[in-house]
Amino acid sequence: MDISQIGGEFALIKRLAKKPVDKNIIKGIGDDAAVIKFKSTYLAFTTDTMVEGDHFSLDYFTPQQAGKKAVEINVSDIGAMGAKPLYFLVSLVLPEKIEVEIIENIYKGMRDAGKKYNIEIIGGDITHGRQLVIDICMIGEAKKENLKFRSSAKPGDSIFVSGDLGSSIAGLNLFLKNIEGFKEVKKKHLEPEAKFYKIEPFLKYINAMIDVSDGLASEVKRICEQSGTGAVIYADSIPIKPETKKAAEVCGNDALDYALYGGEDFELVYTVSKENLGKVKGYRVGEITHKKGVGIIKDGKEEPVLKHGYDHFLK
Amino acid sequence: MDISQIGGEFALIKRLAKKPVDKNIIKGIGDDAAVIKFKSTYLAFTTDTMVEGDHFSLDYFTPQQAGKKAVEINVSDIGAMGAKPLYFLVSLVLPEKIEVEIIENIYKGMRDAGKKYNIEIIGGDITHGRQLVIDICMIGEAKKENLKFRSSAKPGDSIFVSGDLGSSIAGLNLFLKNIEGFKEVKKKHLEPEAKFYKIEPFLKYINAMIDVSDGLASEVKRICEQSGTGAVIYADSIPIKPETKKAAEVCGNDALDYALYGGEDFELVYTVSKENLGKVKGYRVGEITHKKGVGIIKDGKEEPVLKHGYDHFLK
Numbered sequence: 218m219d220i221s222q223i224g225g226e227f228a229l230i231k232r233l234a235k236k237p238v239d240k241n242i243i244k245g246i247g248d249d250a251a252v253i254k255f256k257s258t259y260l261a262f263t264t265d266t267m268v269e270g271d272h273f274s275l276d277y278f279t280p281q282q283a284g285k286k287a288v289e290i291n292v293s294d295i296g297a298m299g300a301k302p303l304y305f306l307v308s309l310v311l312p313e314k315i316e317v318e319i320i321e322n323i324y325k326g327m328r329d330a331g332k333k334y335n336i337e338i339i340g341g342d343i344t345h346g347r348q349l350v351i352d353i354c355m356i357g358e359a360k361k362e363n364l365k366f367r368s369s370a371k372p373g374d375s376i377f378v379s380g381d382l383g384s385s386i387a388g389l390n391l392f393l394k395n396i397e398g399f400k401e402v403k404k405k406h407l408e409p410e411a412k413f414y415k416i417e418p419f420l421k422y423i424n425a426m427i428d429v430s431d432g433l434a435s436e437v438k439r440i441c442e443q444s445g446t447g448a449v450i451y452a453d454s455i456p457i458k459p460e461t462k463k464a465a466e467v468c469g470n471d472a473l474d475y476a477l478y479g480g481e482d483f484e485l486v487y488t489v490s491k492e493n494l495g496k497v498k499g500y501r502v503g504e505i506t507h508k509k510g511v512g513i514i515k516d517g518k519e520e521p522v523l524k525h526g527y528d529h530f531l532k
Numbered sequence: 533m534d535i536s537q538i539g540g541e542f543a544l545i546k547r548l549a550k551k552p553v554d555k556n557i558i559k560g561i562g563d564d565a566a567v568i569k570f571k572s573t574y575l576a577f578t579t580d581t582m583v584e585g586d587h588f589s590l591d592y593f594t595p596q597q598a599g600k601k602a603v604e605i606n607v608s609d610i611g612a613m614g615a616k617p618l619y620f621l622v623s624l625v626l627p628e629k630i631e632v633e634i635i636e637n638i639y640k641g642m643r644d645a646g647k648k649y650n651i652e653i654i655g656g657d658i659t660h661g662r663q664l665v666i667d668i669c670m671i672g673e674a675k676k677e678n679l680k681f682r683s684s685a686k687p688g689d690s691i692f693v694s695g696d697l698g699s700s701i702a703g704l705n706l707f708l709k710n711i712e713g714f715k716e717v718k719k720k721h722l723e724p725e726a727k728f729y730k731i732e733p734f735l736k737y738i739n740a741m742i743d744v745s746d747g748l749a750s751e752v753k754r755i756c757e758q759s760g761t762g763a764v765i766y767a768d769s770i771p772i773k774p775e776t777k778k779a780a781e782v783c784g785n786d787a788l789d790y791a792l793y794g795g796e797d798f799e800l801v802y803t804v805s806k807e808n809l810g811k812v813k814g815y816r817v818g819e820i821t822h823k824k825g826v827g828i829i830k831d832g833k834e835e836p837v838l839k840h841g842y843d844h845f846l847k
Contacts, residue, residue, distance in 0.1 A: 218632045226658055229632065233639050237652055242619075251655035253619060256571060262654060264621045264669055268661040304557075304568060306579045308623075308667050317533045317544065324548050337552055339577060340566035343541055346583040348662050352623050354579055354669035 284326025386479025599641025701794025
């Protein structure tokens, strides 16, 4: 049986996950990061892998950008738990003939991104393989009251997103189709940034949270599955920049599909109870419902979310 | 410039490592694991990667064995710092057509090994690439007085190894050359085990410590480089099992070369001051010297260690 036969990457992770035995494991496999109660504090751990030729290409990424992105996507996962990054480790799989300067520049990009968050590389592993793989494992810390899980959404909560969606996948498509111009859209793909700073001021009013790795529809679905709820997404309320729409058009795609199913925007999706609506910022893009399933309301009609987000094994 | 031109993997790591800024980073890049002072305790972090076709092959490893090995090599690194493992994360890069059963069995092997040490998988990442890559990031904890670094060897220390060497690389060569038999030697390659339990009873008498990933000669060299010392290795005192010698002979190799330059035995190499010699167990295989450089005394004559250990980029 191959992975597409069981329903893709997400189904595989569910199959592999087991309920933790250790009571200090507050969250194991299945959230943006794992959370451990450790002595008097809470530690968050995440790992995220970028494979050259699959997740990025040195044809359009500079090595610094690849290094920077590897750090930002992990910071994003730590932030999506309500935690702050502390340290990270780097594993590199290097093809035999790679230039040392490329590796040094990947490291430079990682260190530069690290400086932004005041975190350092504490260790790692370097080994050899056919494809360049950059894998980062990051450690963060959170106060108990700041921890945010996918599983804490409540029916009646409004769903917010911290910023515009679809630009990263638009940028990728511009590169893949060799389309000139659209510098800002492309930059969103090459230099994504963790968005924790946007929601930090009103963190305490958030119930559930996740970052956008695989598109808004997937992320809302994950919140619903773990919270035992459903949701409706208001398609017309999803923030999509005019340049992103233009880029989608030039690529022959639908910008709304980019926002719903594209991914890698690393904006945060969060749910907020009715009584706290006035206390948060962001774009209100939907609502958590008692009724299971995730629907999308578009031009006054509701459609179910059918497609998965970006899934390598279901292409 | 490629990696062989700058002197291989080890030289590359030195080039990439920077002195940590954060004072809580007790050890950064360059030891078996990183060590962080965290609140009232010390945390150890390591990551180790296995690439199918480079570090192991599913032609002779069962998926369980591959999973088990991935855990043991990380436990070995944590143990080599004097720490105990707490939790681990798993990153998998999967080729598109891999069978789900293989992945489940890799996980089974990892969980079985985890049970031995009472540790659980807390998270990870699954993604797609051309080659199967198993990357584990492990967290451990140590008491300050138990921490052991590569850099703490002192001239006059005796060098010990916790068990016999060369069998893992002998096993690998038997597989690569399709030689039948030698079940026990092959098992040493397929099912290595962390050896912390062997040295735990006398941990406090150890000065410097490292695990044998790349052969005794490399490990002693690393201790010396970081301690600012030299060493002599007594070739005739290195424990090598008769089966390993026989396997080496059948493979057309020298068993002493296997022990010195082979690697993946995961025995521990440790140095002990004169006054504590009676308090430790193991095989005394050399001595730390004031004079820089590492020499090997064989049949009464001293030869310098010239070759590197196993280095993918210097083959």
